[in-house]
Amino acid sequence: MYSPYTWPEILPPAGGDMSIDWQGYDSGDGYDELIDTGGAPREAAEPLCRYLASLSTGEIEERKRAADLSILTMGVTFTVYTEEGGSIDRAWPFDIIPRILSAQEWERAEAGLKQRVHALNLFIDDLYHAQRIVKDGVLPAWVLEKSVNFRPECKGVDPPHGVWAHVCGSDLVRDRDGTLYVLEDNLRIPSGVSYMLENRLVTKRVFPELFEHVNIRPIDDYPAQLFDMLCSLSPRPGDSPEIVVLTPGIYNSAYFEHAYLAQQMGAELVEGSDLCVGDDDCVYMRTIEGPARVDVIYRRIDDLFLDPETFGTESVIGVPGLLRAWKKGKVGLANAPGAGVADDKVVYAFVPKAIKYYLDEEPILPNVPTYLCMDPRHREYVKANLDKLVVKPANASGGYGLLVGPHATATQRAQFTRLIEHDPRDYVAQPVISLSTVPTLCEEGLERRHVDLRPFILSGAASYVTMGGLTRVALRRGSLVVNSSQGGGSKDTWVVDGRAH
Amino acid sequence: MLSRVAERLYWMGRYLERAEDTARLINVNTHLVLDLPKDTALGWEPLVFIMSAEGPFFARYPAAGETEVVRYMVGDRDNSCSILSSLHQARENLRTTRDVVPREAWEKLNDLYQYAASQGEKSIGRRARFTFLTHVIDGCQLLAGLFAGTMSRGPGYDFARIGRNLERADMTTRIIDVRSASLLAHASGELVPFETIQWVSVLKSLSGHQMYRRHVHVRVNGEDVVWFLLQDRSFPRAVYHCLNEVQVSLGKLPRHEVPRRHVARLKQQIGNAGVEDLSREGLHDLIDALQIALGRLHDRIRATYFLGDAPVARSDSMAA
Structure with a gap:
């Protein structure tokens, strides 16, 4: 028998200290994506914050468990292979509190990304043809000579629509003052879009009510847009083209994404050994019906492994003769070989100038200010201010070989001074961007965590930008490293229509 | 596919x-x-x-x-x-x-x-x-x-089924070969100790004892067991039946003429085997021939479907 007097203690109190108190959330001295400096929700985040405040902590925990369970159920598809014959189910670290952008802000960012990728494609096309930008003195010749991703084999090639970077993943970061900067462009084989799509599926299961009442713009037409873009590269327009996704295979860490996109597009997922190039320079895949012509290849293999015949590498994952077929226009390749020339960190510094040069427009989205150590004045500034700057090697990626000045020891700084003096062309420096934060469910409740944003831009006959993108979050307190290999997770990203209400 | x-x-x-x-x-x-x-x-x-x-x-x-x-x-x-x-x-x-x-x-x-x-x-x-x-x-x-x-029934299902039945046929011929070598080694009439129990075990290793009793209706003896395991039309582990399954699966695939003809010949070879082939010397030769033929059938299937050899192809890796 329950004594009537015990009831009030069993029931959670309505509101009060058991639920989220936004006034108590410490948004820090940086920019928080959901909460303004006064502790009030930003306009686009208002419905979410109000809704979350109506839930008890128990209910929020329950939603979190539901999300974990959904991920576990989908977890089979996140299986990572290990050599020991076992497989580990890598639970994709996911936080249920979404990151929110207002539609007005996003439309501006979208225009900025389209402008930027348009200019980048004109830039790459120019570099493989007349190199007007060098002749006109806008881009110093040494930048190109130094680039490890410039492929002389691609000179003079005219890919369809003049487009080289068909799928671009540009990383956006927001500084203290709220400005969105482009931190880098990934023009080779950017990944992560499948996680963006999966994150939305999980969030829909966890907060179905919110999707009924808030105008959250949908993201799920990405595979269809990707398919249409790839079709526009077909050498046999009019037919229904044969599209394939070329993967290095099961051992690649992004294999899940390759399989996912192939399945979503209804395209074959092929490995290099499935393809061959015929005497007619067309590409064929080996099927049980015999050879079948392939029109467009969405390749997820690095340039240098694509074609052992051209690049002289001992690649077993590539296709001999593929470059020959592409140059003759017999097959579409996305991204085009050599597109990576525009994503090294020195070239990055020249993108704003390239936008002006090719489009005669001001860049809508700014670059992070970048000091080129090759320039004597920049170099002196960098050496004098190493404790305030991030120093990056020009051609490395994945956060390797960085110096984060404010966190570095005197010995490390001295070492970088020597490195810079030894080969100044190889180094660039940028001020430390503080990265905006989003409330994130942690052990002790909601805490702020730093995020970035990777939208994906498709360019073919037309261009398309994902609605938002993949928000990566540094799950460790204070950390600015969002890479999943280093304790990073992700969040769903909402572009919310504020004007509707 | x-x-x-x-x-x-x-x-x-x-x-x-x-x-x-x-x-x-x-x-x-x-x-x-x-x-x-x-x-x-x-x-x-x-x-x-x-x-x-x-x-x-x-x-x-x-x-x-x-x-x-x-x-x-x-x-x-x-x-x-x-x-x-x-x-x-x-x-x-x-x-x-x-x-x-x-x-x-x-x-x-x-x-x-x-x-x-x-x-x-x-x-x-x-x-x-x-x-x-x-x-x-x-x-x-x-x-x-x-x-x-x-x-779903389609090429994927057919290939898995072909693989299963070829392997099964192969295993049955191996078991017949090794067991009969020791069991039939004695001149007929001479009593092999515990012969029946050993032939029963051969049947059991193929889950065939019960089916044998229902279909053959005689006490378990060497010649009948060999006949049953090679030629029975309906027992799923009999070589003849396995090959029939392969033939049916192949029939649903494109470009099946060559491998299918090969299976038909193999079935005929087994079906035509008479009593003298099932005696001890004849049996060993027959099994040898069957194993070689099964290997060839695999090669045919591989050449037809797996190598993807194309008249236009010039890649060297396909010769592997």
Whole structure:
């Protein structure tokens, strides 16, 4: 028998200290994506914050468990292979509190990304043809000579629509003052879009009510847009083209994404050994019906492994003769070989100038200010201010070989001074961007965590930008490293229509 | 369907069948050894011969005792035909074809492999062994059932089925060959000790005892058992029946003329075998011929479907 007097203690109190108190959330001295400096929700985040405040902590925990369970159920598809014959189910670290952008802000960012990728494609096309930008003195010749991703084999090639970077993943970061900067462009084989799509599926299961009442713009037409873009590269327009996704295979860490996109597009997922190039320079895949012509290849293999015949590498994952077929226009390749020339960190510094040069427009989205150590004045500034700057090697990626000045020891700084003096062309420096934060469910409740944003831009006959993108979050307190290999997770990203209400 | 995908499904079918057949073989031999008097010569060595593994086996183990043979056939990773290796290969082949097969099948096969990997070494002793082998056989049957019950009929299903039936035919011919060599070795009329019990064990290793009794209606004797296992039209592990299944599956695939003609000839060869072929000398020659023909059939299927040889192709890797 329950004594009537015990009831009030069993029931959670309505509101009060058991639920989220936004006034108590410490948004820090940086920019928080959901909460303004006064502790009030930003306009686009208002419905979410109000809704979350109506839930008890128990209910929020329950939603979190539901999300974990959904991920576990989908977890089979996140299986990572290990050599020991076992497989580990890598639970994709996911936080249920979404990151929110207002539609007005996003439309501006979208225009900025389209402008930027348009200019980048004109830039790459120019570099493989007349190199007007060098002749006109806008881009110093040494930048190109130094680039490890410039492929002389691609000179003079005219890919369809003049487009080289068909799928671009540009990383956006927001500084203290709220400005969105482009931190880098990934023009080779950017990944992560499948996680963006999966994150939305999980969030829909966890907060179905919110999707009924808030105008959250949908993201799920990405595979269809990707398919249409790839079709526009077909050498046999009019037919229904044969599209394939070329993967290095099961051992690649992004294999899940390759399989996912192939399945979503209804395209074959092929490995290099499935393809061959015929005497007619067309590409064929080996099927049980015999050879079948392939029109467009969405390749997820690095340039240098694509074609052992051209690049002289001992690649077993590539296709001999593929470059020959592409140059003759017999097959579409996305991204085009050599597109990576525009994503090294020195070239990055020249993108704003390239936008002006090719489009005669001001860049809508700014670059992070970048000091080129090759320039004597920049170099002196960098050496004098190493404790305030991030120093990056020009051609490395994945956060390797960085110096984060404010966190570095005197010995490390001295070492970088020597490195810079030894080969100044190889180094660039940028001020430390503080990265905006989003409330994130942690052990002790909601805490702020730093995020970035990777939208994906498709360019073919037309261009398309994902609605938002993949928000990566540094799950460790204070950390600015969002890479999943280093304790990073992700969040769903909402572009919310504020004007509707 | 991509040639690579077809080939992987074919091998998955073969390896799953191999794991199951090997488990059956060990199981029945265990029972047989229990039933026979301790001084009977028959032991574990014939299993090594059935797997054609004399070379690698005796290079690793001094003698073909029970522990050695069971260890070799259950969990030895260096033995490409052990239960563990077979399940490993089946799993590797399924891993990259997961989008074609029901998702549940991948999970079950994964479970089964993990079970074999963790329990195999502990299951060499007779008591644990029985539980282990039964679990493996059940697991393989479950997978066969999953494919039959949940996989759409199409090239993927056909290739897995062709692989399974070719492997099964191969295993049956091996068992007939090795067992009959010792059992038919005696001139007819001479009494082989415990002959009946040994022929029954041959049937049991193929789960064929009950079906044999229903169809053959005579007491178990060598010639009838051999006839049943080779020529019976309806017993699923009889070589003739396996080949018939292969023929049906091939019929649904494109470009099947050459391999299908090959199967038809092979069926004819088995069907035409008379009493004299089933005697001891004739039988060995017949089985030899069948094994060679099965190998050729595999080559035909491979050349037709897996190599993807194209008249326009100039890649060298296809000659491999």
